[in-house]
Amino acid sequence: MNTQNMISSVKSTLKSFGLPRIIIGLFLLLLFILAPFVGVNIGTSLSDTLNRFGMNAVMVLAMVPMIHSGCGLNFGLPLGIIAGLLGGTLSMQFNFTGPSSFMMAILFATPFAVILGWGYGQLLNKVKGGEMMIATYVGFSSVAFMCIMWLLLPYSNPTMVWGYSGSGLRTTISTEGYYLHVLNDFFSIRLTEHLTIPTGMFLFFAVLALIIWAFLHTKTGTAMTAVGSNPVFARASGINVDKIRTLSVVMSTWLGAIGILVYQQSFGFIQLYMGPFYMALPAVSAILIGGASVNKATITNVIVGTFLFQGILTMTPSVMNSMIHTDMSEVIRIVVSNGMILYALTRRTEATR
Amino acid sequence: MHGYFLYEGVECLVETVALCNVRVTTKIERIEYMNEKEAPLLEMRHISKDFFGNQVLSDVNFTLKRGEILGLVGENGAGKSTLMKILFGMDEIHQTGGYGGDILLNGEKVAFATSIEALAAGIGMVHQEFSLLPDFSATENILLNREPLKYTVFSELFGERLNILDREKMTEISEKAIKRLAVPLDPEMLVSQMPVGHKQFTEIARELSKEGTGLVEGIKLLVLDEPTAVLSEQEADSLLKAMRLLAETGIAIIFISHRLQEIIDVCDTIMVMRDGKIMKTGPSKGVAIPDIAKWMVGREVNTSAIVHRVFDYENKDIILALRNLWVDMPGEVVRNVNLDVYKGEIIGIGGMAGQGKLGIPNGAMGLFPAGGHVTFEGKDIPLNSPRNFLDAGMAFVSEDRRGVGLLLDETLEWNVSFTAMQIQEKYLKQYLGGFFKWRDQKAIEEETNGYVKQLEIRCTSTKQKAKELSGGNQQKICLAKAFAVAPKLLFVSEPTRGIDIGAKSLVLKALRKYNEEQGTTIVMISSELEELRAICDRIAIVSDGKVLGILPATTDSAEFGLLMVGQKSEMIDGGSV
Numbered sequence: 001m002n003t004q005n006m007i008s009s010v011k012s013t014l015k016s017f018g019l020p021r022i023i024i025g026l027f028l029l030l031l032f033i034l035a036p037f038v039g040v041n042i043g044t045s046l047s048d049t050l051n052r053f054g055m056n057a058v059m060v061l062a063m064v065p066m067i068h069s070g071c072g073l074n075f076g077l078p079l080g081i082i083a084g085l086l087g088g089t090l091s092m093q094f095n096f097t098g099p100s101s102f103m104m105a106i107l108f109a110t111p112f113a114v115i116l117g118w119g120y121g122q123l124l125n126k127v128k129g130g131e132m133m134i135a136t137y138v139g140f141s142s143v144a145f146m147c148i149m150w151l152l153l154p155y156s157n158p159t160m161v162w163g164y165s166g167s168g169l170r171t172t173i174s175t176e177g178y179y180l181h182v183l184n185d186f187f188s189i190r191l192t193e194h195l196t197i198p199t200g201m202f203l204f205f206a207v208l209a210l211i212i213w214a215f216l217h218t219k220t221g222t223a224m225t226a227v228g229s230n231p232v233f234a235r236a237s238g239i240n241v242d243k244i245r246t247l248s249v250v251m252s253t254w255l256g257a258i259g260i261l262v263y264q265q266s267f268g269f270i271q272l273y274m275g276p277f278y279m280a281l282p283a284v285s286a287i288l289i290g291g292a293s294v295n296k297a298t299i300t301n302v303i304v305g306t307f308l309f310q311g312i313l314t315m316t317p318s319v320m321n322s323m324i325h326t327d328m329s330e331v332i333r334i335v336v337s338n339g340m341i342l343y344a345l346t347r348r349t350e351a352t353r
Numbered sequence: 354m355h356g357y358f359l360y361e362g363v364e365c366l367v368e369t370v371a372l373c374n375v376r377v378t379t380k381i382e383r384i385e386y387m388n389e390k391e392a393p394l395l396e397m398r399h400i401s402k403d404f405f406g407n408q409v410l411s412d413v414n415f416t417l418k419r420g421e422i423l424g425l426v427g428e429n430g431a432g433k434s435t436l437m438k439i440l441f442g443m444d445e446i447h448q449t450g451g452y453g454g455d456i457l458l459n460g461e462k463v464a465f466a467t468s469i470e471a472l473a474a475g476i477g478m479v480h481q482e483f484s485l486l487p488d489f490s491a492t493e494n495i496l497l498n499r500e501p502l503k504y505t506v507f508s509e510l511f512g513e514r515l516n517i518l519d520r521e522k523m524t525e526i527s528e529k530a531i532k533r534l535a536v537p538l539d540p541e542m543l544v545s546q547m548p549v550g551h552k553q554f555t556e557i558a559r560e561l562s563k564e565g566t567g568l569v570e571g572i573k574l575l576v577l578d579e580p581t582a583v584l585s586e587q588e589a590d591s592l593l594k595a596m597r598l599l600a601e602t603g604i605a606i607i608f609i610s611h612r613l614q615e616i617i618d619v620c621d622t623i624m625v626m627r628d629g630k631i632m633k634t635g636p637s638k639g640v641a642i643p644d645i646a647k648w649m650v651g652r653e654v655n656t657s658a659i660v661h662r663v664f665d666y667e668n669k670d671i672i673l674a675l676r677n678l679w680v681d682m683p684g685e686v687v688r689n690v691n692l693d694v695y696k697g698e699i700i701g702i703g704g705m706a707g708q709g710k711l712g713i714p715n716g717a718m719g720l721f722p723a724g725g726h727v728t729f730e731g732k733d734i735p736l737n738s739p740r741n742f743l744d745a746g747m748a749f750v751s752e753d754r755r756g757v758g759l760l761l762d763e764t765l766e767w768n769v770s771f772t773a774m775q776i777q778e779k780y781l782k783q784y785l786g787g788f789f790k791w792r793d794q795k796a797i798e799e800e801t802n803g804y805v806k807q808l809e810i811r812c813t814s815t816k817q818k819a820k821e822l823s824g825g826n827q828q829k830i831c832l833a834k835a836f837a838v839a840p841k842l843l844f845v846s847e848p849t850r851g852i853d854i855g856a857k858s859l860v861l862k863a864l865r866k867y868n869e870e871q872g873t874t875i876v877m878i879s880s881e882l883e884e885l886r887a888i889c890d891r892i893a894i895v896s897d898g899k900v901l902g903i904l905p906a907t908t909d910s911a912e913f914g915l916l917m918v919g920q921k922s923e924m925i926d927g928g929s930v
Contacts, residue, residue, distance in 0.1 A: 217791060217792050218789065218790050219774060219775065219778070219781055222771065222792055223775055225763070226763070226767070226771055229761075229762050230759070230762075232720075232756055232757045233757060233758070233760050235720070236739055236749065236751065237772040237775050237776065238739045238740035238744070238772070240740075
């Protein structure tokens with residue numbers, strides 16, 4: 001009887017945590033255990049994992065408002081990223097340097113995010129039920145449109161434009177001298193030679209996460225969750241469903257813009273043109289692996305999901321490479337990341353905690 | 354979306370249509386087939402069935418002899434279709450834990466695992482909805498997938514899949530089946546070109562033809578599920594004649610219909626079901642429509658605790674006035690409603706399904722496009738906006754609990770508090786001069802717990818999700834949600850639909866209590882007249898989108914019945930009581 005109770009309580013705990021999360025978590029743990037045996041430095045691996053977590057977490061967080069309002073997963077994340085790119089390039093164009101360039105990038109990105117997000121929200125309100133499909137194409141087409149614009153917009157900062165023609169932005173622009181590592185180096189803790197904790201980046205994410213968490217506890221946030229849960233109920237309670245949905249899309253787009261800036265300051269480069277094209281899928285998979293469903297997501301889902309997804313993405317190539325002694329890291333990275341996306345999309349069991 | 358608005362379970366009123374549906378049917382003298390010594394063709398013994406603890410059939414017993422026509426009547430939800438599904442061994446029954454009791458066919462116990470086995474045993478069924486291919490002829494439809502085949506050279510070479518249809522034989526079989534019905538049905542006519550009655554005949558002919566193709570040794574029992582619902586009178590008459598002809602050849606028929614006159618005309622035996630039990634089985638001779646209606650509808654609503662009260666209309670103000678209200682609600686269109694509601698009363702709105710009674714609150718609230726004037730406490734309420742309706746101090750408990758009434762995936766706390774929070778800023782802590790409105794978890798919890806106690810809501814905790822509750826408890830949550838807004842006027846739509854009798858009386862009592870203690874005016878819309886009569890002060894009957902008349906609740910139910918079918922008596926004075 002006692003063992004039965006124990007088994008059932010273990011079962012319910014496992015169930016509440018979600019089987020996919022457990023499997024992926026165990027796999028990640030296995031990779032960390034294997035790493036020292038195949039000659040991979042555990043400190044470097046951990047450092048990389050933490051870094052990548054910080055780089056991507058805000059973009060994963062950008063999924064939350066839209067999921068709450070029932071707009072589904074934000075496959076239109078590239079739109080927010082474009083707002084962020086505009087902010088970043090404008091900040092550099094006006095020659096802001098150091099930490100102030102990052103602040104200005106956020107400031108410049110905000111109006112773009114609000115305007116683009118508002119239009120995107122209006123569009124999604126017209127296609128209720130098919131949001132995710134439309135969102136995907138909004139993302140793709142906006143990227144294509146911006147491919148033209150990056151060439152035509154009158155940017156002139158010599159660090160950004162093509163050297164030979166003097167006009168049109170380069171495909172990759174270094175953030176060095178501007179906002180490279182402004183967050184990473186903020187109070188960063190160097191534990192060992194290989195292991196550094198990017199404190200500033202974590203703090204920045206924590207602040208944004210706290211804001212979202214708090215927002216979801218306010219009157220409007222409650223309305224947003226209700227709209228996602230049952231729009232007819234919300235309407236019958238006097239809520240303007242379209243308005244709330246638009247607000248959520250604007251929030252998601254803005255977070256996407258901030259997310260890419262955080263990513264760039266750590267990565268060191270601004271990637272234009274096709275750069276934003278595939279940014280949505282890893283973020284979508286991360287939140288799904290974190291235990292979110294299409295209309296329920298929590299901050300915990302964001303943290304757990306980003307850590308698991310980025311952890312595996314960092315660890316698998318390095319461990320596998322060392323095991324088979326050939327450089328296949330790129331191939332393995334692609335296989336693993338797409339495999340994870342597939343896994344996440346097919347197994348979206350909602351976790352209850 | 355449409356699914357929400359197709360109302361089932363309100364057919365007791367539809368069935369009273371039969372009252373006025375006087376049909377000219379000549380009663381054909383029938384050959385008595387009933388040999389008393391012969392074992393009955395079908396016997397169902399102590400049949401019981403529950404769906405996850407919800408008893409839908411209990412101790413159903415009946416026998417059916419060869420050539421007997423059994424009329425099966427009852428409200429929707431009375432258990433007719435479940436009984437037929439059990440007989441047919443439908444998957445749905447097996448998947449929900451099977452059934453209790455025995456089925457005997459020709460004295461032998463049978464238990465069909467699939468409906469194919471039931472067909473093989475000689476039971477045919479014609480469903481209410483047609484399952485015909487529109488671009489195929491009657492013959493092709495009748496013999497679909499059972500066509501007689503001819504061998505050709507190719508079938509020698511490539512196997513049986515290259516057999517060709519034996520058209521001549523097909524026509525022969527279908528003609529034979531049609532002949533048994535004695536109806537003028539052209540076997541070559543395409544289904545898409547047929548009048549609706551002929552489609553029904555095609556369906557029946559298909560069942561009959563099964564004995565001609567070797568699948569079945571002979572059709573013994575035919576179940577016709579509301580075959581006349583879509584037919585015109587002449588078509589229905591010829592169908593009834595065909596049924597008699599079939600019965601004379603020894604086929605037993607179970608005939609389900611809401612048209613009571615037909616049942617009396619054509620059936621040998623009438624069986625009335627109500628709430629999963631057989632209320633009455635007896636020969637149709639000498640039975641009158643009102644008798645059947647009474648057996649069928651006379652549900653015992655446990656209203657013993659609710660006493661009729663005398664509401665004093667003297668010096669009472671009109672709190673709500675509806676003028677020329679129209680509402681475009683699919684299936685419940687309101688055309689022109691004028692209604693005055695007095696402060697403090699409970700007014701009932703009744704009427705048959707689809708006549709527009711549900712459209713009134715839905716339109717007033719703004720959930721469906723509406724026009725006209727709604728005046729509340731002397732102020733005109735702009736229509737088509739739920740916010741204005743709620744801000745004015747009205748609330749609405751929707752008939753569509755799961756679709757409109759609840760956040761199924763959220764906690765009970767959220768369900769109860771949400772509307773009040775959004776409309777009246779209750780349960781909120783305000784910071785920074787109201788810029789930041791924080792959810793007050795403690796206040797929400799206290800309020801919800803209060804309602805859980807007050808309304809006896811059965812739940813494990815207030816954190817439970819609304820979808821995990823039973824229908825009755827969900828309804829109480831919906832009421833709690835409305836009570837939390839503390840409305841001056843409460844619209845309650847079908848408050849007892851789909852909930853068991855115990856919960857029903859609790860819900861009704863809660864409404865009456867709320868009305869008496871808080872002085873809230875209640876407008877209650879229900880398909881169940883008895884329920885309205887139990888708690889309302891006066892009842893308006895809606896038909897064809899208009900208010901036909903308003904009667905005091907103490908009026909005899911026959912009077913209401915007449916009103917529903919459009920016959921006004923002198924008692925009705927159109928509005929004021």
